[in-house]
Amino acid sequence: MAQRYRDHLPEDFSERSLSEDVRFGLTSSPKTLPPKWFYDKVGSELYEEITRLPEYYPFAAEREILMARATEIVTAAGCRHLVELGSGSSEKTRALIEAVLAATRDGEQAAYRAIDVSGSALRAAAQDLSRRYPTLALESVRADFEHGLADALAVEAGEGRGGRLVIFLGGTIGNQTPEQRRSFLAALRGALAPGDAFLLGADLVKSPDVLVPAYDDAAGVTAAFNLNVLEVVNSRLGADFDATDFRHVAVWDADNAWIEMRLEAVRDVRVRISGLDLDVDFAAGEQMRTEISAKFTRERLAAEFEAAGFAASGWWTDEAGRFSVSLWTLS
Template sequence: MTLTITRTLPHDATAAALRDDVRCGLTRTVKSLPPKWFYDAHGSALFERITTDVAAYYPTRAERDLLAARAGDIAAATRARTLIELGSGAASEKTRLLLGALTDLHTYVPVDVSESALREAGEALTAERPGLDVHGLIADFTQHLALPAAPGPRLVALLGSTIGNLLPAERTAFFTSMRALLEPGDALLLGVDLVKDPSVLVAAYDDRETGITSAFNKNVLTVINRELGADFEPDAFEHVALWDAEREWIEMRLRSRTAQTVKIPALDLLVDFAAGEDLRTEISAKFRRPGLAVELARAGLDMAAWFTSPAQQVAMALGVPALSAPQGAYAPGTTACIR
């Protein structure tokens, strides 16, 4: 039917966000950066290699298999006429599994910061599915999100265990913002990774044999060098993956091999690293059903369904608006500089 692209994100928003995140994250006592900066074209290609070439990295394959088995159940539970996919990128095989199962689907709304990814996905899908309206939205779903008018019921999907990359306060703000968008009959579909043996988890994020994950992790330094004129030397950092048993998340870090000072001219910033000092580049939280249900409930969402893979590796949670308003929920808003 039609392909529409709407921009709600200012043209300079990505560059401004990178500057803010680097200044904020690298001037903290415990240095950190958000994982979204891995994903330039090279980083995205490296991540694709991780999902296909690293045998220990199970999340993408397990979620795809789970969707293949349960997309029909999700469709029956939601009867969605509009699918809104957050952080969609180029439409993946998993997206197509959902689109194929939603037999009454009228509109697909991919949401991403990349206009080129949205246009590529939209052109492919409108060619494949002539009866589908595609309305791409250039936006950051972690900020205030305004959705285009579309027929209900609506299903908002966040796949790829992406929810695990948000810190607890960020997850609370996200769930609350989703609750504000959802109307009766709408639903939120979350792909989550489950708590499991730490050796399995660490192996998924630390493939020493291929070195692909190390290259992916260090790509954030290459992005900062290119965009901000920094002089990071990636080989001066070591890739590290650790399991935090208390918080039940994996941390990816870059550990400085020596004492060094990095110059970032675009920010007029010098960043000192001690030998052995870590820069956290990603958290990947793992979930248990009761804990996730509590997080959703605090934001005014009931867990209406829970689907797990046969090996209990990953799950899909379906949240729907609760009948009563939550008590003491966070107001949606920015979470800048809380890392």
């Protein structure tokens, strides 16, 4: 089956976005960096290592659900076209692809559209998927769904039959603040058509004794992953961060029901970012937030989705009840 590749982003998108995020985040109070910049080559390799750690349950729990429930999910959605936001390697999505292929009848065409900001990730995933599933209609779209969701989800010719199942896995929605989630869900509601559905992977609230170690493992892999974002800024914007000037911190914020990952200055530090002609001072003990990871209850998710015009159409958890995969349709 032929592959399609579309690029919705300018050639300098990544460089411009990083510059804007670093300038805004490091001149704010408190200082922040968005988690999307974790994933250079080293960061991606460290994340793969994190997914295999005994403390880090979300990856395995979500995969358990998808492996066990993919057929049930696809049946409930009634869709033959899969569209994944932030697709990355598309590894966990294979269970859904296989369920769609198995459900496809004569005259129907199973399709998968992968949407990601990384062209290299899209190309690698497409090569693997086309080899595994030669009858799958495959499209790769390089796009920033955070700011261009309507364009990324624009209906293509032939997509109407059976509707589309838009997929957002990995608990990534937890990286958004409540205000960002409201904006995202409003944009999603406006971009979907009758017959479409939305599948969400979201982590669930549980004891801090389980949550905190998942983001601060004993082997220090998550600490290395967090600190690596400083090397990303160094290599791409000519900064002179010294990782030994900072330490990894993970805390549970019960009021907001989220984990925060932070980098804390262990001494007074001045950082020069030559690519931005910017000097940034950190006081000893000052913390810079690099990620939030919100945790949800079923009731909280339902309230947010219903307020955005969605109806609950399916709910699945892993056997231990740690993680959720939920299906939502237009109300």
